[in-house]
Amino acid sequence: MAEGSKDQACVGAIDPEDDSPNMIIYRKIEDVVMRIQDEKAGGVTIRTVKSFLSKIPSVVSGADIVQWLMKNLTIEDSAEAIHLGSLIAAHGYLFPISDHVLTLKDDGTLYRFQSPYFWPSNCWEPENTDYAIYLCKRTMQNKARLELADYEAENLARLQRAFARKWEFIFMQAEAQVKIDRKKDKAERKILDSQERAFWDVHRPVPGCVNTTEMDIRKCRRERNPHRVKKSVYGVSDENQSQPSPAHIPSQPTRKPTKEDVQKEVTFSLRWSTDLSSLRRPLLPPPSSITPDTSEIPSDEPSPYLAFPLHSIYPLSPLPLPLLQITFLNIQLDRHCLKVSKVADSLMGYTEQFQEYDPFVSLTEPSNPWISDDSSFWDLEASKDPSQQRVKRWGFSMEEALKDPVGRDQFLKFLESEFSSENLRFWLAVQELKRRPLQEVASRAQEIWQEFLAEGAPSSINLDSHSYERTSQNLKDPGRYSFEDAQEHIFKLMKSDSYARFLRSNIYQDLLLARKKGKSLTGKRLTGLMQSS
Amino acid sequence: AAAQSRPSALQSGESLATLKNESDSLKKKLEEERAKLHDVELNQVAEKVELVSALSIRTRRVLKGHGNKVLCMDWCKDKRRLVSSSQDGKVIVWDGYTLNKEHAVTMPCTWVMACAYAPSGCAVACGGLDNKCSVYPLSLDKNENLAAKKKSVAMHTNYLSGCSFTNSDMQLLTSSGDGTCALWDVESGQLLQSFHGHTADVLSLNLAPSETGNTFVSGGCDKKANVWDMLPCASVSCRLYDLRADREVAVYQKDSIIFGASSVDFSLSGRLLFAGYNDYTINVWDVLKGNRISVLFGHENRVSCVKVSPDGTSFASASWDTSLRIWA
Numbered sequence: 001m002a003e004g005s006k007d008q009a010c011v012g013a014i015d016p017e018d019d020s021p022n023m024i025i026y027r028k029i030e031d032v033v034m035r036i037q038d039e040k041a042g043g044v045t046i047r048t049v050k051s052f053l054s055k056i057p058s059v060v061s062g063a064d065i066v067q068w069l070m071k072n073l074t075i076e077d078s079a080e081a082i083h084l085g086s087l088i089a090a091h092g093y094l095f096p097i098s099d100h101v102l103t104l105k106d107d108g109t110l111y112r113f114q115s116p117y118f119w120p121s122n123c124w125e126p127e128n129t130d131y132a133i134y135l136c137k138r139t140m141q142n143k144a145r146l147e148l149a150d151y152e153a154e155n156l157a158r159l160q161r162a163f164a165r166k167w168e169f170i171f172m173q174a175e176a177q178v179k180i181d182r183k184k185d186k187a188e189r190k191i192l193d194s195q196e197r198a199f200w201d202v203h204r205p206v207p208g209c210v211n212t213t214e215m216d217i218r219k220c221r222r223e224r225n226p227h228r229v230k231k232s233v234y235g236v237s238d239e240n241q242s243q244p245s246p247a248h249i250p251s252q253p254t255r256k257p258t259k260e261d262v263q264k265e266v267t268f269s270l271r272w273s274t275d276l277s278s279l280r281r282p283l284l285p286p287p288s289s290i291t292p293d294t295s296e297i298p299s300d301e302p303s304p305y306l307a308f309p310l311h312s313i314y315p316l317s318p319l320p321l322p323l324l325q326i327t328f329l330n331i332q333l334d335r336h337c338l339k340v341s342k343v344a345d346s347l348m349g350y351t352e353q354f355q356e357y358d359p360f361v362s363l364t365e366p367s368n369p370w371i372s373d374d375s376s377f378w379d380l381e382a383s384k385d386p387s388q389q390r391v392k393r394w395g396f397s398m399e400e401a402l403k404d405p406v407g408r409d410q411f412l413k414f415l416e417s418e419f420s421s422e423n424l425r426f427w428l429a430v431q432e433l434k435r436r437p438l439q440e441v442a443s444r445a446q447e448i449w450q451e452f453l454a455e456g457a458p459s460s461i462n463l464d465s466h467s468y469e470r471t472s473q474n475l476k477d478p479g480r481y482s483f484e485d486a487q488e489h490i491f492k493l494m495k496s497d498s499y500a501r502f503l504r505s506n507i508y509q510d511l512l513l514a515r516k517k518g519k520s521l522t523g524k525r526l527t528g529l530m531q532s533s
Numbered sequence: 534a535a536a537q538s539r540p541s542a543l544q545s546g547e548s549l550a551t552l553k554n555e556s557d558s559l560k561k562k563l564e565e566e567r568a569k570l571h572d573v574e575l576n577q578v579a580e581k582v583e584l585v586s587a588l589s590i591r592t593r594r595v596l597k598g599h600g601n602k603v604l605c606m607d608w609c610k611d612k613r614r615l616v617s618s619s620q621d622g623k624v625i626v627w628d629g630y631t632l633n634k635e636h637a638v639t640m641p642c643t644w645v646m647a648c649a650y651a652p653s654g655c656a657v658a659c660g661g662l663d664n665k666c667s668v669y670p671l672s673l674d675k676n677e678n679l680a681a682k683k684k685s686v687a688m689h690t691n692y693l694s695g696c697s698f699t700n701s702d703m704q705l706l707t708s709s710g711d712g713t714c715a716l717w718d719v720e721s722g723q724l725l726q727s728f729h730g731h732t733a734d735v736l737s738l739n740l741a742p743s744e745t746g747n748t749f750v751s752g753g754c755d756k757k758a759n760v761w762d763m764l765p766c767a768s769v770s771c772r773l774y775d776l777r778a779d780r781e782v783a784v785y786q787k788d789s790i791i792f793g794a795s796s797v798d799f800s801l802s803g804r805l806l807f808a809g810y811n812d813y814t815i816n817v818w819d820v821l822k823g824n825r826i827s828v829l830f831g832h833e834n835r836v837s838c839v840k841v842s843p844d845g846t847s848f849a850s851a852s853w854d855t856s857l858r859i860w861a
Contacts (some may be wrong), residue, residue, distance in 0.1 A: 024793070025792055025793065025811075028791045029791060032791070069789075073788045073789040074787075074788055074789065075789045077828075079830070080789060080828060081789075083812070083813075083814070083830065084789060084791065084812070087791075087792070087812050087813075210833065210834050210854075214853075217620075217644050217646075217662070217692075218692065218694060218710060322549065322552035322553045322555070322556045323552055325559075325560075326555055326556050329556060329559040329563055332779075333559070333562065333563055335779065337566075337567065337570055337777065337778055337779045338570065338777040338778050339570045339571075339572050339573075339778065340570060340572055340573055340574070340575065340775075340778050340780070340782055341572050341573045341578060342777075343575075343775045343777050343778045343782060344573065344575045344578040344579065344782070344821075345578065346777075347575070347782075347803070347820070347821060348578065348579060348582055348821060350802070350803055351582075351802045351803050351804040351820070351821060354802035354803065355804065357801055357802060357845070358800050358801040358802035358804060358805075358845055359800075359801070359844075359845050359846045359847075359861070360588065360590070360800040360801070360804075360805050360845065360861075361585055361586070361800065361802055361804055361805065364846065368846050368847070368861055369613075369630065369846065370593045370594070370630075370846055370847040370861035371593060375630070377846070378612060378613070378844075381844065431700075434700050434701075435700045435701030435703055435704070436701075436703060437703045437718060437719065437721065438703075438718035438720065438721050438723055438725070439720065439721060480725075
């Protein structure tokens, strides 16, 4: 039956090759739990406690565990240590000897450590027949400490109904277990019984307690090694569970790398491939079905949808994966990357610039509605009157100005006052084109061409000949991204020209310095047009 | 080395082994090149930055109403409404500020793992074990049955793990357990673009918050902190990966944090990182200095989703304890 003695040098039974997220967690917990129990290496003192007429073997107080956690895992706050300890208990690695509810208390409550045999890392999924045998055997033994709790009695009743037909079998199994248990040493039995109970407290928790064995369904759906799942403590499952308590698993022989491994590597590399700038301009037209065009891999520019062409070619031709990897790696090598010091400066600069806008870092004016229950902050944001702070943000970059609808309007207003709004209007039109439903895209694209780019266009914009040619070609088969080139060009133009002028304009400065409308300006600017509406 | 264009057929005489060697040496070269860029640690440079003033973040709202684990949530652009979806098949639209439940939809499947609010505020998208992503227009008429106007947009061959509207109500980006991401035209239901490249489930996706680009990141890689372990050997800690340097620039971990993080989001300025964990807590990290500023207790089971509101005034967390909390 259960191997309860901690004399057994059971190292964690986790397959060293198993790196699933759950196993990573279990490994970490098991590392902690083994360290706690290692008295020679600074662990807690596990001892026998005398109580009334009996002795309680192999226990430690909750307070001792909390202390150890705080000291060895560098936890400043005992609340955190208690929380972590409770989770370790809830997952079944330690348990209070007199309670079904698995939490850690920072006092004299006594706890025991779970046997490695029952560790969750053994992939336990005990079935109800097992649970029935367990509850049944509990009722056969005349010991106060084995009396069923109310919820257990209810569970037993329910199981008796469910397994009415095979109850005889269950009863016999329970009797057999009782016989086996009786042969064990008394002190050892106390420990084993408690560990067995703790095991069931994890897999059949007290109503109201979190069931830590609940899995995220996405992880359930993934391929799992069915051989490793253990379904029965008492060996009554249909599957032939030939393993007894796990001994140290010998290290697996190193597998030869397979195609899957290379595939994984390609995926891994692909994950780190995104080049922000190139992603803006897809070079491949959107496919009408999933079967892709396999005519070529773009050779001179990193494809924005790198994931798309590479994988799409793979299933259709016998192209070996290393070839794809080589192509990909060469693209990566060509990328211009920044030093970490530069990146760090950039990150620091950004956070500093936006610090005053971050309600978690700076106080908001007026108060944060969530805290004060006063929604003035939102009312202000919604009004057409932007605060100085908000206007200041438009000055950070043209992107910021355009992001704010009021900023965008003011920018447009300024340009209109200068009769040079066609660039911005073009840019906005293209943005809007991308938001349209598919069936409107082609006609809208044509409209934009007519308005801004065609010969004699009413709002003619200035494009370099290269972009113009390219756009003209794109318009032969108009799509959502037909104007990407042109849009980028215009964006750069506005940034260096119109935007700078906007920031110097009265329209902007008035708002920034909160000069009242209608008042005459004391500024030196002589732009001439000073309409306030 | 310029990118070689070697489409279609395998060159005769080249064995798999030769190619593998070439790819290995290129990989090594890439590692060396990248290592040269690693001239300093982010937290070292950040030493001169002022400490973030002591935060007193507390739960400001608790949204109760789901009958089972809350798996996903998303904010409305109006900064106070949100949509949440649950294992029990229900999708609820709340006014987080008043705690009012404004709409509720019962999906035909359980485990609704993804939900998203349309930019206009007039619709929500959701899906999960039904392998689809459907869009529900939100009616002002309380009596109207939302399910009647439901529109099936995305179709995958495995569960839907994430969805997000891109520019407008008209385009939907989805990620799926079938290993792909896809962009759909909402009105026609047509597939606009398909993204292959993962050999395992895509568990999440995140859009770049930029007006000027159409960037998105899928699955295990986030241009910011990554907590999705898609590949068997991925870790469960939070990492900051910078695309410009093409490397990891920070790891957010602590000895006492054993359980993995399920979801993260940045505060408005990017200075703070809020991460929801499987140990029921939310940890607040200083992105630059790398230390943990505070730990927030409150949820009674795993935190499945964390999102900062559009104006950064609060963040919401969804949990397996069936509730949502709004923190500020």
